[in-house]
Amino acid sequence: MCRVVVAALKAGNEQVKLDVQRIASFGEQDWLPSTPQELCGRLLSTIYLGMKEQSSEETRSRAERLAKAIGANHQTVWIDSVYQATRDLLTQATNFEPHFAVHGGTNQENLALQNIQARSRMVTAYYFAQLMCTVRERPGGGSLLVLGSGNVDECLRGYLTKYDCSSADINPIGSISKMDLKKFIAWAQTEFDLPILQEFLEATPTAELTPHDPDAPQADEEEMGMSYAELSVFGRLRKEHRLGPFGMFERLIHEWRDQHSPREIADKVKRFHHFYAINRHKMTTMTPAYHAEEYSPDDNRYDLRPFLYPAFYKSFSFEKIDEKVELLEKRARKEQ
Secondary structure: OHHHHHHHHHOOOHHHHHHHHHHHOOOOOOOOOOOHHHHHHHHOEEEEEEOOOOOOHHHHHHHHHHHHHHOOEEEEEEOHHHHHHHHHHHHHHHOOOOOOHHHOOOHHHHHHHHHHHHHHHHHHHHHHHHHHHHHOOOOOOOOOOOEOOOOHHHHHHOOOOOOOOOOOOEEOOOOOOHHHHHHHHHHHHHHOOOOOHHHHHHOOOOOOOOOOOOOOOOOHHHHHOOOHHHHHHHHHHHHOOOOOHHHHHHHHHHHOOOOOOHHHHHHHHHHHHHHHHHOHHHHHHOOOEOOOOOOOOOOOOOOOOOOOOOOHHHOHHHHHHHHHHHHHHHHHHHHO
16 A cells, blocks of 8 residues: 555655645655655554463564564564453452463363453554554544454454454455465565565464464464365355355365365365354454455355354254265275
């Protein structure tokens, strides 16, 4: 966006000039940016919200170096004290002390402690957004819009915390799948001369919400039980091709026949629809997105189907999938 604005300024667009001076001059008369980075520094504030035990140095460094490359006003903030204070509230009230799974806690304790961090990031982001203009002494103060970070695949799978950093004022990537986002990043790396983006393409997707375990590092795709590439396929088949569980299975046993057995495909299709159904309630709170694709699962403004579904595991579609798997396996045994 900043590149487009600076190009318009160089082309002599008077309206853009007036808008830039009104929004980004910070009271400096006749100020105009000479580079996209200079404009970005006036418009975009970024914040890395880390936990010293959970967050990796690699992730923090990538955030700082990307912010520097694009010119954003960047802050690194550790939220350990906020997390600990919230965690201690339950202990003070009930004498129960929750633990992460790696420290002997249950899955429920593990998830609750992760969610404290995720939701604290949302609250902190809004706090900074409301006051950064004041901190930077922008005449008249004002506040910033908070940008969301949840993509289509995470929404479909429900792989996000309700009211975490997916909650914002607007989500620029809310209607785009992870695979298309990676294609855009690869294009931008060259087009915008941002070599740092290659590190984002190569990094293993991880929420970094649990204490680091070198023997079992937290990884998104392992926790979801499916890859982002597979999620992208499920999302397109669900929306663009209007396929339910059995129709999706019927199609994928042909398209994925060289990659997975019918039973493996059945498990993946059923897992996707199961989590799609039980996490559908999260979509009612999702931040409005800029819609650039046809496969968006945004129910409030784009996909008017219901968000409450009965359990899929005893459904007609799943029974038909099981019947077809048995038939295919029986046929395969006869051919052997």
